[in-house]
Structures are given as C-alpha cells and as structure tokens.
Amino acid sequence: MGLRVIEKEAMGRFVASLQGQYRVAGPRPVEGQYIFADVESPDNLHLDYTQTVIPPKKYLLPQREELMHFQVDGSQIEPIFDGRPTVVLGVHTCDLHAIQLLDKVFSAGFADQYYRRRRENTLLISIECLRPCTKHSFCKSMGTLSATDTFDLHLTDLGDVYAVDIGTQRGEALLEQHAETRTADDGDMQRLNALLAEKWPHFSYRLDFDVSELPSLMRVSYNHRLWDELGKRCLACGSCTNVCPTCYCFNVQDEVDFALSVGKRTRTWDSCQLDEFATVAGGHDFRPTRAARQRHRFMRKGHYQTEAYHLLGCVGCGRCAQACLANISPVETFNTLYHERAGASKEKTE
Amino acid sequence: MTELLDTLEASIYLPQPARIVDVRPLTALEKLFTLELPRGLTLSHRPGQFVEVSAFGVGEAPISISSSPSRSNGTFELCVRQAGNVTGVLHRMEPGQVVGVRGPFGHGFPIEQFRGKDLLFAPGGLGLAPLRSLINQVLDERGRFGRVTILYGAKHPSELLFTDELAEWAKRGDIEVRVTVDRPDENWKGNVGVITTLFSKVQVYARNTVAVTCGPPVMYRFVLMELLGKGIPEGNIWLSLERRMKCGVGKCGHCQINHVYTCRSGPVFSYAEIKNTGLSEALA
Numbered sequence: 001m002g003l004r005v006i007e008k009e010a011m012g013r014f015v016a017s018l019q020g021q022y023r024v025a026g027p028r029p030v031e032g033q034y035i036f037a038d039v040e041s042p043d044n045l046h047l048d049y050t051q052t053v054i055p056p057k058k059y060l061l062p063q064r065e066e067l068m069h070f071q072v073d074g075s076q077i078e079p080i081f082d083g084r085p086t087v088v089l090g091v092h093t094c095d096l097h098a099i100q101l102l103d104k105v106f107s108a109g110f111a112d113q114y115y116r117r118r119r120e121n122t123l124l125i126s127i128e129c130l131r132p133c134t135k136h137s138f139c140k141s142m143g144t145l146s147a148t149d150t151f152d153l154h155l156t157d158l159g160d161v162y163a164v165d166i167g168t169q170r171g172e173a174l175l176e177q178h179a180e181t182r183t184a185d186d187g188d189m190q191r192l193n194a195l196l197a198e199k200w201p202h203f204s205y206r207l208d209f210d211v212s213e214l215p216s217l218m219r220v221s222y223n224h225r226l227w228d229e230l231g232k233r234c235l236a237c238g239s240c241t242n243v244c245p246t247c248y249c250f251n252v253q254d255e256v257d258f259a260l261s262v263g264k265r266t267r268t269w270d271s272c273q274l275d276e277f278a279t280v281a282g283g284h285d286f287r288p289t290r291a292a293r294q295r296h297r298f299m300r301k302g303h304y305q306t307e308a309y310h311l312l313g314c315v316g317c318g319r320c321a322q323a324c325l326a327n328i329s330p331v332e333t334f335n336t337l338y339h340e341r342a343g344a345s346k347e348k349t350e
Numbered sequence: 351m352t353e354l355l356d357t358l359e360a361s362i363y364l365p366q367p368a369r370i371v372d373v374r375p376l377t378a379l380e381k382l383f384t385l386e387l388p389r390g391l392t393l394s395h396r397p398g399q400f401v402e403v404s405a406f407g408v409g410e411a412p413i414s415i416s417s418s419p420s421r422s423n424g425t426f427e428l429c430v431r432q433a434g435n436v437t438g439v440l441h442r443m444e445p446g447q448v449v450g451v452r453g454p455f456g457h458g459f460p461i462e463q464f465r466g467k468d469l470l471f472a473p474g475g476l477g478l479a480p481l482r483s484l485i486n487q488v489l490d491e492r493g494r495f496g497r498v499t500i501l502y503g504a505k506h507p508s509e510l511l512f513t514d515e516l517a518e519w520a521k522r523g524d525i526e527v528r529v530t531v532d533r534p535d536e537n538w539k540g541n542v543g544v545i546t547t548l549f550s551k552v553q554v555y556a557r558n559t560v561a562v563t564c565g566p567p568v569m570y571r572f573v574l575m576e577l578l579g580k581g582i583p584e585g586n587i588w589l590s591l592e593r594r595m596k597c598g599v600g601k602c603g604h605c606q607i608n609h610v611y612t613c614r615s616g617p618v619f620s621y622a623e624i625k626n627t628g629l630s631e632a633l634a
Binding site (some may be wrong): 073077108219256265296304 | 358360361362363364365366367404406407408409410411431433434436437447448449450566567592593594596597599600601602603604605606607608609614628630631634
C-alpha cells in the first residue's frame with residue numbers, strides 16, 4: 001500500500017475506533033505544557049503540540065512498574081507483565097529515534113521481557129515535525145528530524161489532511177480496520193514534498209560541527225576542565241535524566257504488605273546524576289563528584305552508546321536543557337568542547 | 351538438569367528459591383552461607399562469577415560465588431559481609447529459610463588461559479571470597495598449573511577469612527601462602543604491614559606468571575604497582591572489581607565503568623583491558 005491520506009475531520013472517528021481495542025495515548029495540554037496521556041476527546045487531538053515534558057518512553061518503560069509478586073518466605077514468586085494493547089499517537093521523530101535505541105538496549109544480551117512485552121503490544125503513530133519544538137531543540141544536527149523505521153504509521157500535516165506513511169504491516173492493518181483513508185494523489189504528493197523541503201531552514205539551532213565527529217570529540221574531551229565547571233553548576237537534581245527519552249537506568253525495590261507476608265518488587269526510573277547512584281553497600285561511591293557524573297551523562301549521550309549499540313545516546317530533543325535549573329545545555333556543552341578542541345589544534349599548527 | 355541461568359527466559363529479574371543449608375560465621379562481619387537450589391536446577395558457574403541474592407521484601411544484592419565449581423556437590427557457598435539492608439537481613443537468616451538467587455552473572459576468570467602458568471593470588475580483605483572459588487579450582491587440578499603463591503592481607507587478625515583453609519593450603523607444601531595484617535594483636539606471629547609488604551618476599555618468573563587480585567578500591571593501585579614492578583605483563587594481571595550490580599543483566603546502569611557494564615563485561619577484567627580500552631573509571 002503506497003502513501004495514504006486521511007482527512008483531519010476523520011481523525012476523531014479513527015481514534016474513537018482505536019479506543020475500542022486499544023489504550024490510545026496522545027499529547028494533552030496541562031498548565032501550559034504538554035504531556036502524553038490517554039486521549040479523552042478524539043475530536044481534540046493536539047497533534048500540533050510542541051513537546052511533552054516526559055517523552056513517550058514511559059509507555060514502554062514506566063516510571064514505576066511491578067516486576068513480580070512474592071511471598072516473603074520465598075514460597076511463591078510470580079512475574080507480572082503488562083502488555084496492554086496501546087497506540088501512542090503523535091510521537092515526534094526525535095522520540096522515535098530514542099525508542100529505536102531503547103529497543104536495542106532491551107533486546108541485546110539478556111532481553112528484557114517486561115520492555116519487550118510492552119513494546120510488542122504498542123503501536124507508534126508518529127508525526128512529522130515541521131517546526132522546532134523549543135529553542136533548545138537541535139534534532140536536525142542529531143539526524144533525528146526525519147522518522148526512523150520504528151513507526152507503524154507516520155503522519156504529516158498537509159493542512160486539511162494528513163499524509164499517512166505506512167511503516168509496518170501492523171500499521172497497515174490498523175489503518176484498514178479503523179480509518180477512512182484514500183490513496184494520495186498528485187496534489188497531496190506536491191504539498192508533502194513542498195512541506196518537507198521547506199521545513200529544514202526553520203531548524204536553525206544546531207551543533208557547530210558534524211555529528212559524526214561527536215563520539216571522537218567526546219573521547220578526546222574526557223579530561224576537559226569543562227566537566228568541573230558543569231559540576232560546580234549542577235544541582236544533582238536528576239531533572240535532565242528524568243526527561244531524557246534515551247535514559248533508561250533504573251532502581252529495583254521491594255515493598256511488603258503490613259502483615260509482612262506478601263510483597264512485590266518494583267522497578268523505578270533512577271538517575272546517574274543522583275548522589276548514591278554508584279555507591280556500593282560498603283559505602284564507597286565510585287562516581288562521587290557532580291563533575292564526574294555530568295561527564296558520565298554526556299559521555300553516555302555522545303560516545304558510550306555508539307560503542308555499545310552503534311547509535312548516539314542523544315536525539316537532540318533539548319528536554320534536558322529545558323528542564324535544567326542550572327542552564328546546562330547539550331548544544332553549548334558539545335560546541336564548547338568542539339571550539340576549544342578546534343582552537344587547540346589550530347594553535348598547534350600555527 | 352536445567353541451568354539456573356536458563357530460568358531467566360521467563361523473566362530476567364525472576365529469582366529462583368534457594369534453601370539455606372548451612373550458615374557459618376567467619377568473622378564478626380562475615381558469614382559463609384551454603385545454599386541449595388531446587389531439585390533439577392544447577393548453578394553451573396565459573397570462578398569469578400556472581401549471583402544476585404534476594405531477601406524477599408528487602409531487595410537484592412550482588413554476591414560473588416565463593417565455592418569452586420569443582421566442589422559443587424549440589425550446593426554453593428556465598429561469603430556475605432553485613433554491609434547493607436539485604437546483607438543485614440541475610441545475616442539474621444538461618445538454615446531452612448529461603449532466599450532468591452539469579453545468575454550466575456558476569457564472565458569469570460579465563461582459567462583455560464591460566465593453565466601451565468604460575469599463579470600469584472593477591473586478595474585483600476573480603477577480596478578472598480571470590481578468589482577462593484578460583485584457588486580451590488586450581489588446587490583441585492593442581493598438576494595443570496606451575497607455581498602457586500597466595501599473598502593475603504587484612505586489617506586485623508580477627509578480620510581474616512577462611513583461616514582454617516589458609517592453614518590447610520599452607521600445610522600442602524605445593525603452594526606458598528603468606529598472610530599479613532596491618533594491625534596485629536598480641537597473638538599475631540605473622541607478617542605485619544599492608545599487602546604490598548609481602549611482594550618483596552616472593553620470587554616470580556614474570557613472563558609466565560598470571561596475577562589475580564581483588565580487594566577494597568584503595569588497594570588496586572598499590573598492588574598493581576608491585577605486580578607491574580615485578581615485570582608481570584599487563585595482560586596477565588586480572589582484577590575482580592566491586593560495583594553496584596543492581597540488575598546483573600546489563601540494563602540498570604549502576605555498575606557502569608565508562609562504556610561497559612561491570613555485570614556483563616566484568617566483574618573480572620585484565621589490566622590490559624582496563625588500560626587499553628579507556629576504562630579510566632575502573633580504578634577510581
């Protein structure tokens with residue numbers, strides 16, 4: 001099936017029909033910001049939203065999830081899985097790229113059945129970004145301003161209709177079963193091509209160098225004094241990692257009932273920026289300074305994940321910069337390292 | 351028989367129940383637990399690997415396996431220091447009670463590479479717990495290795511682990527065992543000083559020697575200086591590193607050393623690997 005088109009006025013019926021079989025989540029305005037939440041009114045979808053505070057990652061790796069129930073005496077241990085059929089509507093392409101990384105992380109080595117179960121039961125309907133979300137968005141630099149193969153359906157807003165790109169057979173079946181669409185005609189194609197060509201100059205906030213140089217830049221910047229400067233500013237609050245679409249570090253904790261007989265093990269998001277993240281039971285902290293923890297975060301984003309998964313750990317959404325109380329920004333950090341490095345090598349050659 | 355690791359196909363975080371068969375106090379802070387898996391399950395570990403131990407309702411902690419695969423007999427041993435919530439509860443548990451076990455995780459020591467070589471073990475304090483697994487494996491196939499030397503250091507005589515086994519090893523006559531303490535008591539007749547004071551007392555044929563060390567973070571730099579000073583090749587020096595291996599399966603991020611997860615790429619590393627692949631946080 002080639003490119004399809006759905007009338008905007010048909011979107012409400014599409015989503016309402018989906019809701020018969022799926023939990024449908026989408027962007028929703030809350031107090032001047034957007035969050036992903038269950039769609040309440042299919043006729044009011046907010047697909048022209050800017051950016052959600054928390055990325056759609058939470059549908060695959062919830063802030064808190066139960067892993068198992070047990071008897072405290074060990075006589076029974078039962079894993080708990082949540083594979084509710086879910087459609088996440090309006091995923092931006094940066095977040096799609098982030099999910100591509102998460103897919104690799106949770107499938108490599110010991111495949112994580114909790115993530116996989118959710119992922120297999122979640123369909124992603126993404127939407128083309130035509131304008132930057134915030135002043136911190138640098139998706140163009142990170143190569144995430146176009147969709148990856150991760151989507152099931154991908155929408156582009158053509159005015160009164162959405163162009164619908166079909167990414168998977170699941171997506172195709174979804175469309176056939178729930179949506180009224182037609183084949184895109186020449187006019188639709190012209191509008192789509194014009195929009196896609198026109199959007200790029202609007203994304204002007206960017207790295208001052210090509211992103212392919214980022215891993216090697218980070219490698220040579222390991223001992224840079226900038227980490228100490230960031231360490232002095234950082235409040236170690238963990239906001240940056242909390243809003244990051246590619247962060248997935250977690251903690252695991254037990255809870256017991258008041259009778260101390262049954263309990264559950266839960267997994268919650270954790271942050272490498274927090275004080276005791278790398279502390280062992282004996283009390284030794286293997287990453288005790290904020291400088292070392294900020295360096296670790298940026299190394300993960302710009303370098304380490306390419307070693308492990310051949311994908312960058314940053315998708316350029318800019319949420320961390322938006323959330324940071326100390327104005328620590330990835331673009332400024334990467335650019336500072338680049339200019340100092342370029343300046344240093346220039347001096348050397350002169 | 352099914353290997354314990356294969357049970358993770360249902361869930362990588364799901365422990366299997368293991369019954370405590372025996373609890374033996376070793377020091378004021380350390381106890382040796384003998385655990386038995388349910389019928390039909392086998393641990394099948396290598397020396398240097400660890401398991402995640404659950405005290406249900408409290409949590410999970412990574413503990414190195416202290417017994418040798420050559421002496422499994424259907425059970426395995428964990429030397430547990432009372433250091434946190436989980437180990438605190440474990441210390442109050444008794445034979446017959448059940449803990450959860452996942453693993454074994456990490457890759458152990460490459461013992462195949464060690465065959466035919468002289469072995470120099472340098473554990474400090476609780477570092478003897480993981481090395482005991484390898485030492486007993488080596489002793490059970492003693493003829494396949496060259497000279498075997500054990501240099502063991504602890505802060506105080508009361509903190510020495512496995513003292514009965516140390517005495518047995520010393521009596522064998524086919525290995526050299528030297529023990530030191532930093533702060534002797536009135537009955538101590540052995541060497542006094544940190545572990546590095548033992549190195550000048552032993553002779554090695556450096557090129558054919560494999561050195562294995564494990565201990566508190568502060569110890570590694572000084573032991574490494576001694577080993578490198580003797581001319582032992584960087585690739586022949588093996589370290590078992592402690593980190594907060596919360597999940598054991600390379601996901602949670604707590605045990606990360608630069609770009610690697612200790613639970614997957616370690617906890618055993620060669621010094622050459624640490625030095626040449628940018629693991630600068632390893633010896634922090």
